Structure formats: structure tokens, C-alpha cells
Amino acid sequence: MKITILVGSSRKGGNSELLADFVVQDIEHEKVYIKDLYIRPIVDLRHTRNGFQAVNDDYDRLVEAIMKSDVLIFATPIYWYSMSSLMKNMIDRLSQAIRDEKYPNLREHLKTIRAIVVVVGGDDPRIKGLPLIQQFQYTFDFLNMPFSSYIIGEANQPEEILKDSRALLQAAWLNEKLKSELYAEKE
Numbered sequence: 001m002k003i004t005i006l007v008g009s010s011r012k013g014g015n016s017e018l019l020a021d022f023v024v025q026d027i028e029h030e031k032v033y034i035k036d037l038y039i040r041p042i043v044d045l046r047h048t049r050n051g052f053q054a055v056n057d058d059y060d061r062l063v064e065a066i067m068k069s070d071v072l073i074f075a076t077p078i079y080w081y082s083m084s085s086l087m088k089n090m091i092d093r094l095s096q097a098i099r100d101e102k103y104p105n106l107r108e109h110l111k112t113i114r115a116i117v118v119v120v121g122g123d124d125p126r127i128k129g130l131p132l133i134q135q136f137q138y139t140f141d142f143l144n145m146p147f148s149s150y151i152i153g154e155a156n157q158p159e160e161i162l163k164d165s166r167a168l169l170q171a172a173w174l175n176e177k178l179k180s181e182l183y184a185e186k187e
Contacts, residue, residue, distance in 0.1 A: 001182055003029040004069040006062075008076035008087030010035050015120040015161035019153045020075035022171035023118060027178055029073075032065050034086040042092045052096045062090065063097050063106060071114045071148070071178070074136065078121025078129050083136075091139060098143070111144045116174070120153040120161055149174055 005020050012033065037058035045052045066072065076087040083091075098107045117136045119129055129152045140147045151174065153167030161167060 001070045001178075001185055002068055003027060003071040003073065003178070004065050005029060005031045005073040005075055006087070006090070007031060007033045007035075008074065008084040008090070010084065010086060011158075013158075014077060015153065015155040015159070016075040016077045016118055018159065019120055019151060019161050019167055019171055020073050020118045022168060023073060023116065023151070023174050024178070025175050027175070027182065030065060030068075032062060034062075034090050037062060039086075039089055039093060041089055042096055044095070046095070046099070052099055055096070059090075059093050059097065060102070063100075063103055066113070067103070067106065067109055069113055071116065073116045073118055075118040078119050078125055078132055081121075081128055082132055083119070094143070107143070111146075114146050114148040115140050116148050117150040118153070118171075119150070120155050120167070122154065122156040125154050126152050 003024055005017075005024065007017050007020070009016055039059050039062070040055050040057045074087065076083040079085070082088070097103060098110070100106070115136070117133060119125070119132055121129055133150050133152070136150070137147055151167055151170045153161050153164045155161040155164060
């Protein structure tokens with residue numbers, strides 16, 4: 001099982017990344033920092049004669065990481081009750097990627113990838129972050145991706161997530177679940 005974390009924070013080592021790290025502790029995984037990729041905003045050309053055009057940016061690197069994955073962990077801070085703009089831009093570009101002739105199997109492969117969402121915010125995130133979880137759910141439904149699990153953590157300051165025992169407990173449970181699946185896979 002190949003696990004990839006898509007880190008949507010503009011800050012390396014942020015709370016959402018730290019919480020995702022607990023989910024994959026002692027499990028082999030890849031991490032993709034969206035902030036380190038140059039991803040242009042989508043120009044919606046779905047309904048034009050020539051459709052989407054090739055874009056000179058790093059999005060193909062992201063698609064290649066997705067194509068190698070069995071589990072995707074979407075880790076993002078909650079910004080203004082939504083995902084980070086980095087994560088949103090990446091998801092918006094999926095509209096183009098699923099139609100890209102370079103990736104004829106992407107849409108089918110997405111149906112086999114299990115999605116996990118890890119979000120962290122302040123201001124009562126376990127309630128006010130639920131619309132963000134719904135937004136991910138609708139995205140996964142559209143792509144026919146199985147939505148496996150989510151964790152909402154509460155933190156504002158750097159490393160404050162380490163004080164959220166509830167989120168850490170959920171991450172530990174998910175970590176054990178992934179480890180048992182990996183163990184069963186090897187038998």
C-alpha cells in the first residue's frame with residue numbers, strides 16, 4: 001500500500017502536517033508539499049472548441065504522485081472555514097487533469113484511491129470545520145473516490161496540535177488501522 005500525504009500548508013511543519021505525521025508514524029509514505037510546486041490556477045476551457053491546453057507548471061509531478069498512490073492524505077489548515085488556497089488550487093486543477101490525454105487512466109485510478117482528510121484550525125474547528133469536510137466529501141463523490149476517514153484538530157500556534165489529545169488519539173487509531181492493513185497485505 002502506497003501512502004502519499006498532500007501537504008496544503010504554506011508553512012513546513014505546520015499543525016496539519018504534524019497531525020498527518022502521527023497518522024503515518026512508522027509507516028512508509030511519501031510527502032508532497034504543494035507549496036513547493038508551481039501550480040498555475042485553472043483556466044476553464046472545458047466548453048471551448050479546443051478544450052484544455054497544456055500548462056507549463058509542476059502539476060504533472062503531482063499527478064504522477066497520485067498515480068502511484070493507494071491512499072491519499074489531504075492535510076490542510078482550516079483557513080477562513082475552508083481549505084488552504086494551495087489545496088484548493090490543486091483540487092481545481094483536477095478538472096483539467098481528469099481530461100488530460102497524458103493521463104488516460106487517472107479518472108479510473110482515482111476510484112481506487114482511499115482518501116483521508118486531516119485538517120487543523122482554531123475557532124471551534126470540530127463544528128466550523130465540518131463544511132470543509134463536506135466539501136472534500138463532495139469532491140470525492142464526484143471523483144468516485146472512497147472517503148475513508150477524517151480528523152479535525154484544534155490548534156492556532158505552531159505545534160499546538162500536540163496538546164489536542166482527542167485529535168492525537170484519532171490519529172493513533174488511524175495509524176494502527178493502516179498498520180494492520182499493511183500487515184494483512186504482506187501475509
